[in-house]
Amino acid sequence: MNKERLMKMAGAVRTGGKGTMRRKKKAVHKTGTTDDKRLQSTLKRVGVNTIPAIEEVNIFKDDLVIQFVNPKVQASIAANTWVVSGSPQTKSPDNMEHLKRIAEEMQKQVAAAGATAQAKEENDDDVPELVPGENFEEVAQETKA
Template sequence: MDVEKLKKMVGAVRTGGKGSIRRKKKAVHKSNTTDDKRLQTTLKRLGVSAIPAIEEVNIFKDDTVIQFQNPKVQASIGANTWVVSGAPQTKKLQDVLPGIINQLGPDNLDHLRRLAEQLHKNAPGAAEVATHEDDDEVPDLVPGETFEAASEEKHT
């Protein structure tokens, strides 16, 4: 830390000039426990209940997977609310995919296959072939023409 910056910080604490007393009121630091208590009361209002014995939770988002190992999972089916608490790890889909495939059922496997196809299409270097047969776009106008004149020429 810079000495001049430190002197400025010390000077900002004083109420008067040099030799005067310091502030008597301490700055109160708000703790995160109040936020946690607020969250827990809101979750109680929704009627969530704990779901035991879940070893792993994977949340798929685009080409990444947010993975929780041994999370605390709570759910309220009526409120369509799921709460996953724990330490998340963000990983690429390609790294996690081999370990996840054996855990999926047939419905989820189809969904994962569609996701992989979509990622393959959007991969860098994949060429998109555009067809202009059924293009319903507005044609480019020559400078000086108007839309009305161009549409009259097209219909005649």
């Protein structure tokens, strides 16, 4: 390297003019916090509320279980949006008996909820029976008099 080129490179790292100190270290800009801020502002627009005191969240997906221990859970019922943030662990339900039991109970609850919803839909079309022995027209005329 020649002396002119070396002086030109050294001049590029000065913070001021000739005779000032050079920078001690290179400034590193972080973009990770901007992504988090952008996500939080979007969630605020959706209208999510924090749900306190949730110790564990298990997401059952095919043959895997994604488990969050002490997660931050936010929900917006109107937007049908749930946000679970924390450190996830991917596990197999075969190794964990209590997760297998929970999965079976959830499947039973979903099946039962579907059956009751179907029964309610069938009963909604029916006209309710009147109370036997009462004539509502007579009661209405008595109240007028």
